[in-house]
Amino acid sequence: MINWPEQLKRDLISRRVVVFLGSGVSKNSVGKDGETRPPLWSEFLERGLAKIGSKGTAHIRRAIKDNDLLHACEWIKSRMEEEWEHFIRECFITPAYAPAEIHKLIFNLDQRIYLTPNFDQIFENYVMSETGGQVTVKRYSDPDVHNFLREDRTHIIKVHGSIDHPNELIFSNHDYAKARVSYSAFYDVLDACLLSHTFLIIGCGISDPDLSLLLENQRFNFPNSRPHYLVTSSHIAPDMVKSLRSNRNLKCLCYDPDNHHADLVRSLEKLVELMDQVPAQPLIN
Structure with a gap:
């Protein structure tokens, strides 16, 4: 079971956490055939x-x-x-993936900003269904994407694009380089978000070039900042845990990955119980 830091709990209660969900979250979903899962x-x-x-x-x-x-x-x-x-x-898209329990728990953390590099639409489709569409979904390329920093409504930001716009998906070296130049203002917004919020990263590896660069820049430009949090398997090497804290200001929160990551689900349930005691954030159009 993850021992959630008290500072993270306080930030969740004040809704100052950005939940960053990667492909490991989508991997929990199953398609309509009852077998197919989204690929890592x-x-x-x-x-x-x-x-x-x-x-x-x-x-x-x-x-x-x-x-x-x-x-x-x-x-x-x-x-x-x-x-x-x-x-x-x-x-x-074709497998028609259904949301998993982890998607529901992450949404029930009741935060204002969710970032995801995932191309699938599992999380946003679930959230739209639960809220009657009262959530804003934006891509990194949208000219008004920066509004998520100041608006009160719940936002889901697709930091690598969406399957609805395949020509804008960030996949390759070329795509990353092009996006950093053509949409540099978006990365400035992410920098501001890292300074003003606590990131809780779930189901995401440590090799994404954009996230790595942003975290490293923040670590050395603002060396006295509080850490962000990476939820990861307890199989991670101790040396890597130290490197992530030293170079990216990421504090690892480890769980036992056995039994289909059941320990992670139970740990998230504890956080949701905490948020259930807090007045719900109103959804504003």
């Missing part, structure tokens, strides 16, 4: 590799093995050409 990034690339065949792809396979996922994705996307969009929809 490496699994997605393995499926793509199977689609394009084995001829001339040894370097792509090697890149996936070496965790050079950005280059692997760029090369697979180039090989697929016009089939790329269909492949993305096949992986993230």
Whole structure:
């Protein structure tokens, strides 16, 4: 069971927490066939590799093995050409994933800002259904995306884009570089968000280039800031725990990943119990 820090609890109660949910959260969902689950990034690339065949792809396979996922994705996307969009929809939309218990618990934390790099629409579809559509969903490329910092309503921000706009999805080295230049103002907004809120990162790896860069910049520009929190498996190496705290100001909150991450679900239930004692935040249009 996660021992949630008292400071995090206070920030949750004051609704000063940004919940950042990654592909590990979506992985808990199941499609309408009762079996298919959303792929993690490496699994997605393995499926793509199977689609394009084995001829001339040894370097792509090697890149996936070496965790050079950005280059692997760029090369697979180039090989697929016009089939790329269909492949993305096949992986993230066609199975019709249902929300899992973890999606419900995360929403019941009752925070104002949710950020996600996930392309699927599992979380926002669930939230829209629960609130009658009284939630704003924005992409990093929307000209008014910055409003989430000041508006009272609940926001879900798709930091890598949405499947509805496949040409704007941030997948590869090229996509990351283009987004940082073309939408630099959005990254300024994320910088401001990191300063003004506490981040609770769930189901997300430590290799996302944008998040890593933002956290490292904050760590050394504002060395006396309170930590943000990364929920992660207890299998993480102790040296990595120290490095994340030292270089990114991330404090690891570890849980036992066995039994389909049941320990994480129970831990989140404890946080939801805390929030159930706090007056609900009104949803404002």
